[in-house]
Amino acid sequence: YGGPHAEVNCINSVAEVNRHLISSSTLYVSLEPCAHFGKTPPCADLIIEKNIPKVVVACHDSFAQVNGCGIQKLRNAGIEVVENIMEKAAINLNKRFFHFHRYQKPYVTLKWAQTADGFVAGENFQALPISNAYTNRWVHKMRASEMAIMIGTNTAIHDAPSLTTRHWVGRNPVRVVIDKQLQLNKEADLFNEAATTIILNEVKEARDGHLHYFKINKEEHLLPQLLQLLFQKNINSLIVEGGPALLQSFVEEGLWNEAYIITNEALFLRSGVKAASLPADKFISSWHMAGDKIVYYNNLPSPSETNIT
Ligand SMILES: NC(=O)c1ccc[n+]([C@@H]2O[C@H](COP(=O)([O-])OP(=O)(O)OC[C@H]3O[C@@H](n4cnc5c(N)ncnc54)[C@H](OP(=O)(O)O)[C@@H]3O)[C@@H](O)[C@H]2O)c1
Structure with a gap:
């Protein structure tokens, strides 16, 4: 607990030779990216910084400090966000x-x-x-x-x-x-x-x-x-x-x-x-x-x- 979120690990795991592909990739996440400074900086900021053009979000994060703000932040930055894909399965995963x-x-x-x-x-x-x-x-x-x-x-x-x-x-x-x-x-x-x-x-x-x-x-x-x-x-x-x-x-x-x-x-x-x-x-x-x-x-x-x- 308190370590980097999945988005950070995912982006860091991209090999050097493939890094140029990040700015034309779609990011799939089981939970809305966070928008607040907790134990780590906001993942939404990282996605914006990496110029990822499209994010598919399986379910909203009901945690009060996120709750739609992560998605809004991405949209405000011009990122296409697709919501609620396999929502029930994602809620179960994050139960x-x-x-x-x-x-x-x-x-x-x-x-x-x-x-x-x-x-x-x-x-x-x-x-x-x-x-x-x-x-x-x-x-x-x-x-x-x-x-x-x-x-x-x-x-x-x-x-x-x-x-x-x-x-x-x-x-x-x-x-x-x-x-x-x-x-x-x-x-x-x-x-x-x-x-x-x-x-x-x-x-x-x-x-x-x-x-x-x-x-x-x-x-x-x-x-x-x-x-x-x-x-x-x-x-x-x-x-x-x-x-x-x-x-x-x-x-x-x-x-x-x-x-x-x-x-x-x-x-x-x-x-x-x-x-x-x-x-x-x-x-x-x-x-x-x-x-x-x-x-x-x-x-x-x-x-x-x-x-x-
Ligand atoms: N087959 C299985 O899946 C499985 C799994 C686990 C255990 N077992 C078997 O179960 C047997 C033990 O059963 P058990 O029911 O006597 O044991 P237990 O639940 O392991 O221990 C009971 C004791 O733990 C304390 N305790 C339990 N719940 C409490 C609570 N809510 N609040 C306060 N204290 C609490 C009490 O201690 P005090 O008396 O000090 O107040 C109570 O006497 C063993 O023979 C074991 O082999 C089988």
């Missing part, structure tokens, strides 16, 4: 960014894997492999799309996860774990240097290298405090990978946007840790992935509250 600015909190995705009879672990929290290797890789791809990943205390204890994207190319998200009394073993993979780890606790506020301790107010609900913290840290999306206690709290507090439930339809456990549950009316679709069933839910605002105008 985390839009949600973050509109609601001042990260976009939250829930994900878990369950047996055919609805368990996520065995008796006494015994961790068990549920999804297949292909689905696991898909999950790592999802992780690479999110800026943060979260688990609850019992999952940290019993699953000993590292929460990295090791089966996919991409950055490891910032890890978030609840450890109220700082009881978790800091030698565990979860705390290694592969990613920054935010430790929500009731004991201290501190920073120890890549470990960020955030002291929660125990008189108040934890999740709104967390989402505010992530907003302040400019983290625009979060994937929550369990366990069911944590997942259910996001559902109950209405603080989720999408959910993916992976079911191994051939695996029955009959007892153990029960999966979380989602409101049936939030169901959108389901499909199969190499034998696992994926069920998708979403909890998005009504169309009038989205960016589609």
Whole structure:
């Protein structure tokens, strides 16, 4: 976050021998070029400076400081602008960014894997492999799309996860774990240097290298405090990978946007840790992935509250 925008990277990526073509090219962007000085100078100015004659914009940037100003700036400079090409797909592509600015909190995705009879672990929290290797890789791809990943205390204890994207190319998200009394073993993979780890606790506020301790107010609900913290840290999306206690709290507090439930339809456990549950009316679709069933839910605002105008 805060690095050069796509327009800058795109223009910089043009080889020296082809640079003379820029002034006769069409620039295609999934989001309206920015018009303001933020962490970087306005992309609209760069496009004007490079004499790019035509820009195709998939969707408007609803961020208050842009919101049509980027397009207007280009038009004022005599650039031809074509708007709203593949608008729905572009809004979906930019959903985390839009949600973050509109609601001042990260976009939250829930994900878990369950047996055919609805368990996520065995008796006494015994961790068990549920999804297949292909689905696991898909999950790592999802992780690479999110800026943060979260688990609850019992999952940290019993699953000993590292929460990295090791089966996919991409950055490891910032890890978030609840450890109220700082009881978790800091030698565990979860705390290694592969990613920054935010430790929500009731004991201290501190920073120890890549470990960020955030002291929660125990008189108040934890999740709104967390989402505010992530907003302040400019983290625009979060994937929550369990366990069911944590997942259910996001559902109950209405603080989720999408959910993916992976079911191994051939695996029955009959007892153990029960999966979380989602409101049936939030169901959108389901499909199969190499034998696992994926069920998708979403909890998005009504169309009038989205960016589609
Ligand atoms: N199959 C899967 O996809 C999957 C994924 C993850 C985990 N699991 C399994 O799930 C089991 C653990 O489940 P679980 O539901 O007990 O664990 P969990 O959600 O990982 O941890 C629960 C604990 O975290 C804290 N916590 C969670 N949500 C909170 C909230 N909103 N506010 C404050 N504190 C909160 C509480 O700690 P305190 O008690 O300290 O207050 C709570 O007791 C393990 O057996 C693991 O193997 C399965």
